[in-house]
Amino acid sequence: MTLKRVAEDLNLSVTTVSRALNGYPDVSEATREKVREAARKVGYVPNRLAQALQRGTSEAVGIILPSQFGHFEDPFFLELLVGIGERLHSANLDLVVCAVPEGPAEVDAYKRLVEGRRADAVIIARTRRHDERIDYLIEQGVPFVTHGRAETATPIAFIDADARTAFRRATERLIELGHRRIALIGAPEELFTAGERKTGYEEALRAAGITFDPDLYAVTRLNERGGTAAAERLLGGDKRPTALLCANDAIALGALRIARRLGIAVPDELSIVGFDDLPMAAQAEPPLTTMRQDIRGAGARLAEMVCARLGGTAIADLQELLEAPLIERESTGLASQT
Amino acid sequence: MTLKRVAEDLNLSVTTVSRALNGYPDVSEATREKVREAARKVGYVPNRLAQALQRGTSEAVGIILPSQFGHFEDPFFLELLVGIGERLHSANLDLVVCAVPEGPAEVDAYKRLVEGRRADAVIIARTRRHDERIDYLIEQGVPFVTHGRAETATPIAFIDADARTAFRRATERLIELGHRRIALIGAPEELFTAGERKTGYEEALRAAGITFDPDLYAVTRLNERGGTAAAERLLGGDKRPTALLCANDAIALGALRIARRLGIAVPDELSIVGFDDLPMAAQAEPPLTTMRQDIRGAGARLAEMVCARLGGTAIADLQELLEAPLIERESTGLASQT
DNA sequence: TACACTTTCCAAAACGTTTTGGATCGCAGG
DNA sequence: CCTGCGATCCAAAACGTTTTGGAAAGTGTA
Structure with missing residues (x-):
């Protein structure tokens, strides 16, 4: 179901229908209601691709999943992913995930993501001290945020545990x-x-x-x-x-x-x-x-930060260090006297 | 860098450039080479969104990650995701992941995915006996494959452990x-x-x-x-x-x-x-x-199946039951005599 | 009556591709 | 000289949306 069809059904122009649905002030409340109602009834859902093409943004953020981290022993990544995914979803952004073996393929995957306009921004997890992924993104001017810091020439947007x-x-x-x-x-x-x-x-x-x-x-x-x-x-x-x-x-x-x-x-x-x-x-x-x-929380915050970055917030305002308090349980005690 | 710019640089039409790059026979080898070379030099990468819009397919498959499964205790999903993601990536398909709380939001997320043309097909994991997600997809005629079976009126494409x-x-x-x-x-x-x-x-x-x-x-x-x-x-x-x-x-x-x-x-x-x-x-x-x-293997197979499904393979040929052999270690032994 | 201003609507262009349906040219065959 | 044909090329339409720059109608003012 396209905008055109909805417009034809109502004997309106696509312009008006589009503007009605997007809350522009130059459409009367009466028609806006009619349009909303008709759209709802025929189950109109805007075509994401067309929107994206027109707006010049893809409404998606990318993340690379190095396959090595997929292993069972390391549940870190899934938790982060869920945190990111939930928050992005509620911001109406898609999350495009690529799983690639760690190594040079990683940077290539990021390239495909950003140069093919599949993602407006990307998230990087498990940063390395000298991280080619980050170098590449900086060079390309692609917005990104990281979980973990790195040694870079220019400052980056990050969240990290202290x-x-x-x-x-x-x-x-x-x-x-x-x-x-x-x-x-x-x-x-x-x-x-x-x-x-x-x-x-x-x-x-x-x-x-x-x-x-x-x-x-x-x-x-x-x-x-x-x-x-x-x-x-x-x-x-x-x-x-x-x-x-x-x-x-x-x-x-x-x-x-x-x-x-x-x-x-x-x-x-x-x-x-x-x-x-x-x-x-x-x-x-x-x-x-x-x-x-709080890894899931960090994921959610990461998603918020990527939105903020897309919204133009300065990098300097998107650097967060999270406390990691000591939880004392029973695996620690006084040193033995031997 | 767009097709138009490449075309202008070469004094050719966008048609010819497009067809040259896509291997159509009605362009001379000489121009094809020139085009390839120019495209490479300026780093032309086709805009995925425009391609998708024109072709009417999004070259992506979707999967919903119920947040509940994100929990640390259940590493199943990440392993599956990596298996799927790697294989899809090498088939040049994107994987769009939505994380939503389990419940009615799940079906909504699938709706957004398929009705917004964000994904050509979807994958469902952890099937329930009566699964609204599956009912919805069947009703909509969206191609999908599942990890796990379900009780459905019509047969579905699945992979499952026996x-x-x-x-x-x-x-x-x-x-x-x-x-x-x-x-x-x-x-x-x-x-x-x-x-x-x-x-x-x-x-x-x-x-x-x-x-x-x-x-x-x-x-x-x-x-x-x-x-x-x-x-x-x-x-x-x-x-x-x-x-x-x-x-x-x-x-x-x-x-x-x-x-x-x-x-x-x-x-x-x-x-x-x-x-x-x-x-x-x-x-x-x-x-x-x-x-x-072998969960990661199942994920890879799932990705292959979704490609096959998009390629028109019949559902009947996409139903696989995997053996789960017993690995005897030391937590089992003869019954005690009490 | 004429003018300006609001309100409400719309035609057309644009985003970057792919595809359709020719157009042009050179050349061989009649 | 005309016809037909293969080899190359291209203009324009199309995909579904958003946005630009009006147009038309209504309302009040001079």
Whole structure:
């Protein structure tokens, strides 16, 4: 059902019908009502493509889903996606998703998205320190917002958890509990957030006069399997840490499993801290101490920010750092006296 | 950069440029090369919206993400999404995702998608026995494929795990191991697959001359929390089952947790079986016996099917039932003699 | 009566493609 | 010289909308 057909039925011009439906003031209330009624009755729905073509915008935002993140172990992305999707939907924007293997294909996918005018703006998640996707978008002048920061020449619109502060506080708390040998299982170093987490951890150590021990630092992928691997290495050695700070709840849960397998009591012999506060964290055995991040909320905010960006809001007004408070449960406790 | 600009640069008509790029035979090889070269040099990318409008197709398929499924506990959807997305991307189709709360908003979202010509076809996941989304799409004549079957008047294109056979086999195996009191934690009954699973279970019981005991049947949501709740009920009673068949790995993991909390040894006192074979299943303590389902593969196949459907393949040729083989690990064993 | 101003409507252009239905030219065959 | 034909090219219409720049009719004012 097209505008033309509705217009013919009513013996009006398409112009008038269009303007009636779009709330222009130059159509009488009587005809506006007639038009609304007729449109409703025949089930008229505007053709998105025609609208988009005419307006020169596609009313859609794109996001790339690196397939690697699709894995079960990493529920982060779906949660973010739902947050973004819901909010965009209520703003009457479509969300175009491309799943591509991580690597050069990613930038290509963004290219197809923006150069084919399929999306007015894009969202980037899991930013890397030096991110070609961001470089490309800046160069092209495409509006975008990111979840996570990056090292860029010009400022970008982002939302991010303040992982540095969170990790500093968590480390301070562990020190307060008497821990001295605190290990960090960090994220892959190309991720911007990896540096933040490590910095926060180091700041707290330094403030307490503890020197950073490279043997107490491991890097691994952000999933449970990564956690088990790293924990095996760290806990298998002779200078075993008394506390384990994990980049992720998934990693922390993996570490918890290893501790159990090795017969290390948590929290009596080993304290473990995660990040994210997944629902599973509270149900772990013992319930996991972690830093809370509202991922779905961040997704919703990201969607709002992308709308704002499209509406012309300045980048400087679209940079948000979210607190990630420490939720103390039962996986942390006083350091053992050994 | 538009077709017109390219044409002007070359002193050709837009017609010729268009036809040159699209491989029509009525343009000389010499001009075709010139056009290709010029287009490449100025970075011409066709405007998807204009193409879509003209062709009357949007080159996109839609999928609705019920927000409820976005939850961390249920990684199913993301995996499916990645499978679908990758394959569609390589077929040069866009994937438009809407996240909406489950309920009437779902059908509305599909309406917006198809009536606004935003998608040529749609994919439905987690089908319900009586599914308004499907009814609507059939009525509208919109091509669609589903993950999961449904009770419909006319046949539909679907892909689904053969949960009935899988659950029958699993139950048979438990009976073979000496179990008599086998409980089932099923999915919410409005889901089509819930009935399939229960039927398979009942078939095996009947064949072994065991009568179905309603006290050994619980229904719960398909996530870990659902599993803990249902297991608490089933294991707390006096006529405790010796085996637990779960609709889901997530549920099974929840049940495992409850067994541990109640001090019930797995598998010595209680056998537990899941479904999906999430990566986590193999790493559970003890490693979970489960039925394997390749969700990402199903997603890819779903994408192929939707392409086939758009290409005119008959519905009858697009109905696939996938085997879900039993993977025996250490959460199952001989029935205890109590 | 003429003028200006409002209100209400509309024809036509535009967005960037694809496709239809020729038009033009050169050349071979009669 | 005319006809027919293949090889190239192109103008214009079409897809469904929004927007521009009026036009027509009504209303009050001088």
